[in-house]
Amino acid sequence: AQSVTQLGSHVSVSEGALVLLRCNYSSSVPPYLFWYVQYPNQGLQLLLKYTSAATLVKGINGFEAEFKKSETSFHLTKPSAHMSDAAEYFCAVNPVSGGYNKLIFGAGTRLAVHP
Amino acid sequence: KAGVTQTPRYLIKTRGQQVTLSCSPISGHRSVSWYQQTPGQGLQFLFEYFSETQRNKGNFPGRFSGRQFSNSRSEMNVSTLELGDSALYLCASSLGAQAPYEQYFGPGTRLTVT
Numbered sequence: 736a737q738s739v740t741q742l743g744s745h746v747s748v749s750e751g752a753l754v755l756l757r758c759n760y761s762s763s764v765p766p767y768l769f770w771y772v773q774y775p776n777q778g779l780q781l782l783l784k785y786t787s788a789a790t791l792v793k794g795i796n797g798f799e800a801e802f803k804k805s806e807t808s809f810h811l812t813k814p815s816a817h818m819s820d821a822a823e824y825f826c827a828v829n830p831v832s833g834g835y836n837k838l839i840f841g842a843g844t845r846l847a848v849h850p
Numbered sequence: 851k852a853g854v855t856q857t858p859r860y861l862i863k864t865r866g867q868q869v870t871l872s873c874s875p876i877s878g879h880r881s882v883s884w885y886q887q888t889p890g891q892g893l894q895f896l897f898e899y900f901s902e903t904q905r906n907k908g909n910f911p912g913r914f915s916g917r918q919f920s921n922s923r924s925e926m927n928v929s930t931l932e933l934g935d936s937a938l939y940l941c942a943s944s945l946g947a948q949a950p951y952e953q954y955f956g957p958g959t960r961l962t963v964t
Contacts, residue, residue: 748855778955836883
């Protein structure tokens, strides 16, 4: 079965510092990959997606992610953190075949941004 | 376009009761998926409907069921509620017809079972 591992349940950075949130997937066939963000008491907002068109994917709010097949990774980065980036981030996969709309989520990483 | 809407936003029920949650997808979206979010288990897929047919189902007991109407609106029902059913239930909609199945989430329904 496919799975997603997010390294680090909590990440803390200073405002202006690099944000790096890690995600690894397990699949013999590269799936569709997504990053979502969840603010308190809200649903999930799509940040970006990987669909095999390009390995470096740019998303909203200055975030980007790089797909590395050899490392089965899809890490999320942002060059300079803002206070408003404090939230929980989820990496998710959607199997390419037979999965239809079935997202398998990682456990999430809570990002704290300090002034 | 209006986003995904879910009603009610908050719900308190007693063990043994049943509950129905509603989801209205983005206009034009034909797929609706449901997820359960709890602190212990995280985000888990419940089921997906496309054009009124269940296309996929997660690993949940039969007490959890759903349906989709011809206007793509969806409901999920949980019967014989247990304390462990307390969770945030999220609905997501997608065009669904073709990959990569970009899903848009609603704000969720917070269910508390006492």
